[in-house]
Amino acid sequence: MNDVCLNCGSAITQGAKFRSPNLRKKPETVAYVNFIHETKYPDLCEKCGPVLVQEAYSIIDRRISEQLEVIQSRIVDYPMFTMSWLPASIDVRFKGMITANVTVGTGFFSEFSQGFSDFTGAVNVKSGMSHKVNKGEAAARSILVEKAMALGANCVIGVDIDYGTTANYAATINMQGTAALVSNLDALVHADELAKAHELQQAYDRVAELSRWRAGQILATFAA
Numbered sequence: 439m440n441d442v443c444l445n446c447g448s449a450i451t452q453g454a455k456f457r458s459p460n461l462r463k464k465p466e467t468v469a470y471v472n473f474i475h476e477t478k479y480p481d482l483c484e485k486c487g488p489v490l491v492q493e494a495y496s497i498i499d500r501r502i503s504e505q506l507e508v509i510q511s512r513i514v515d516y517p518m519f520t521m522s523w524l525p526a527s528i529d530v531r532f533k534g535m536i537t538a539n540v541t542v543g544t545g546f547f548s549e550f551s552q553g554f555s556d557f558t559g560a561v562n563v564k565s566g567m568s569h570k571v572n573k574g575e576a577a578a579r580s581i582l583v584e585k586a587m588a589l590g591a592n593c594v595i596g597v598d599i600d601y602g603t604t605a606n607y608a609a610t611i612n613m614q615g616t617a618a619l620v621s622n623l624d625a626l627v628h629a630d631e632l633a634k635a636h637e638l639q640q641a642y643d644r645v646a647e648l649s650r651w652r653a654g655q656i657l658a659t660f661a662a
Contacts, residue, residue: 443460443462443481443482443483443485443486444480444481445479445480445481445482445483445486445487446483446485446486448460448483448485448486450462450483459484460483460484460485461483461484462481462482462483463481463482463483463484463487463491466654466655467482467487467491467655468480468481468482468487470491470494470651470654470655471487471490471491471494473651474494474497474498474651475490475493475494475497494655495652495655498648498651498652499652501644501648502645502648502649502652505641505642505644505645505648506645508637508638508641509638509641509642509645510580512634512637512638512641513576513579513580513583513638514579515631515634515635515637515638516579516583516586516587516593516594516635516638517592517593517594517623517626517627517631517632517635518579518582518583518593518594518595518597518615519593519594519595519596519597519626520596520597520598521595521596522595522596524595524620524626525625527622527625528620528622528625528626529620529621529622530595530618530619530620530621531618531619531620531621532616532617532618533586533589533590533591533616533617533618533619534589534616534617535614535615535616535617536582536585536586536589536594536614536615536616536617537582537612537613537614538577538578538579538581538582538585538611538612538613538614539578539610539611539612540574540577540578540581540610540611540612540613541574541604541608541609541610541611542571542573542574542577542608542609542610542611543573543607543608543609571601571609571611574609574610574611575599575611575613577611578599578611578612578613579613581613582594582597582613582614582615583638585617586617587639587642589617590619591617591618591619592618592619592620592623592635592639593617593618593619593620593623593626593627594615594616594617594618595615595616595618596615596616597613597614597615598613598614598615599611599612599613600612600613623635
């Protein structure tokens with residue numbers, strides 16, 4: 439009995455002198471396609487599989503991009519506290535210290551004029567040093583949140599921020615804190631804010647899941 443693809447019925451062959459091979463796709467690839475397309479293909483081969491695999495790559499890249507946009511827009515919803523102590527009723531497990539060091543922008547002449555504007559009170563938060571500091575804070579916060587979620591934490595406590603400038607007038611922002619897992623976070627955070635933080639965590643978990651699937655498929659392809 440000839441070996442055939444259980445999806446399209448094409449014969450599975452190693453090829454011959456005047457015939458191209460039609461090999462069966464690896465089980466990992468079939469599982470990948472089924473996960474992304476939400477299908478239940480029992481089998482795939484070189485005749486019916488390539489288009490589905492390529493579409494799956496496009497879909498997973500788009501989904502990862504969409505979730506990353508959600509994360510970027512929701513970074514500010516991640517619970518971060520400057521206080522270094524918590525009430526005795528809070529059940530907390532510390533995950534470890536996390537840090538972020540960001541340098542933003544250079545340029546002597548623009549900084550000279552901005553420094554004079556800052557001195558006279560005419561600060562423009564959309565340009566110059568103020569703008570750089572704001573951008574740096576956002577970048578540093580994003581780094582802390584990513585590190586905290588990677589550790590399995592749901593908040594950062596004892597957050598401290600230091601500012602400075604380099605010799606070429608770039609703004610430096612150093613942010614640090616302690617990643618922590620608080621089981622009763624609702625005792626610290628309002629319900630509405632907690633819901634936003636939960637949505638952020640869901641987006642992060644989704645990106646991690648999709649990235650694992652994509653990485654696994656790439657490894658399976660190179661191992662062929």
